Amino acid sequence: MFTRVAVGRAGVVREVRAAGPLMAALRAPATARGPWLTAVLNAGAARRGGGRPVAIVVEPHAQGRPEAVAFLTLRRRGLATHVTMLGDGVGPVPGGRPPARLLARDGRAAELLAVGICDLLNSLRGPRRLSLTGLPLGDPTARALAAQLPDGLIANARSSGTVDGLDGVGEVARSQESRDLERLLPAVLAREPDRRRRDFLRAAARLHAAIGQVELAVLPGGEQPRAALLTLVDGADRWPWWGWTDVGGLDPGMGAPVVALTDPAHGWP
Known part of the structure; x- marks a missing residue:
């Protein structure tokens, strides 16, 4: 397997398109598919402080079809770099279900994707903090990441959504x-x-x-x-x-559990 990183809007847009078959195979929600992520990338490009999009891609060979992809955003906040899911905090997101995905075709691909995310974290200069929210319960990449991050913490919460009445x-x-x-x-x-x-x-x-x-x-x-x-x-x-x-006619309703993986700031002087 081959792991690479695409940085910047143009490169990430290409990876979003290439990941379409994987998104479909995994039945990713609309908020983790091409049209939504494209809207997120356009919104980030249109405003200052939108962060730098990054795609971590695991594929069988260079330029092959991806077996796993993580779409992330890097934002500078003071001295630290905050690493979040692409789309986190950008516009209203539907509630009641996990909106985010770390796309991995199988367990092996999830482990390699977790390694790629850790390599990205280790490559960042200065302090960094990881916060991946909105993931589904039992996400295999989140589990693999938590096992590799000494201070990584997985927390579950019950989501709420809107009932159309x-x-x-x-x-x-x-x-x-x-x-x-x-x-x-x-x-x-x-x-x-x-x-x-x-x-x-x-x-x-x-x-x-x-x-x-x-x-x-x-x-x-x-x-x-x-x-x-x-x-x-x-x-x-x-x-x-x-x-x-x-x-x-629009009432709140209890939704499915969602998972957040956090790793506190590291690299302070």
Whole structure:
């Protein structure tokens, strides 16, 4: 097996595309697939402090199809470099399920990916801190990493998501058509006060609408909607993403466990 590292937006974009078959084979969630990660990379490139994207790739030979990939971000905070999952802290993420993945086809690939991540950490100058959040329970790469990091800690938490009950409060208009999204999205996103979050929602929704993987549900009400919800759609699977309501119908619900792997700052003088 061969392990290499791609640094920077252009290189990571290529690795995201190359990892498409692996993402599909592992049934990675929408938030760990190409369209979402592309929106994340575009958002990072558009603002200062977005961090430096990195892809660690394990493949059978140079330029072969990947057997494992980790998409990460390096951010300088003071003297330290913080290493996180690509997409962590960028825009609203749907809740109720683990949104992140350390992609590995099998246990051997997961072990090699963990070694590659450790090599990356050891190559960084100055203090560094690792924080990989949003992973599924029992992630094999996270287990291998924790075994190799003396201070590595795995913690579990119960996630919460949104329950779509809008059909119970009125006549809801639902559409996966790009033209409907373009027409309604400005009024829907006007309820998001944070400009960066609003920009990411718009970009990510458009990318997923282009491939038929987002639904916009709106409860009409005079000049402005009374409720709205964006849902990520993958076949029969529906994952409520972001929305708001003035009349109810969007309630919190308990979700699946999520895992975080942290390794405290090392390398202080």
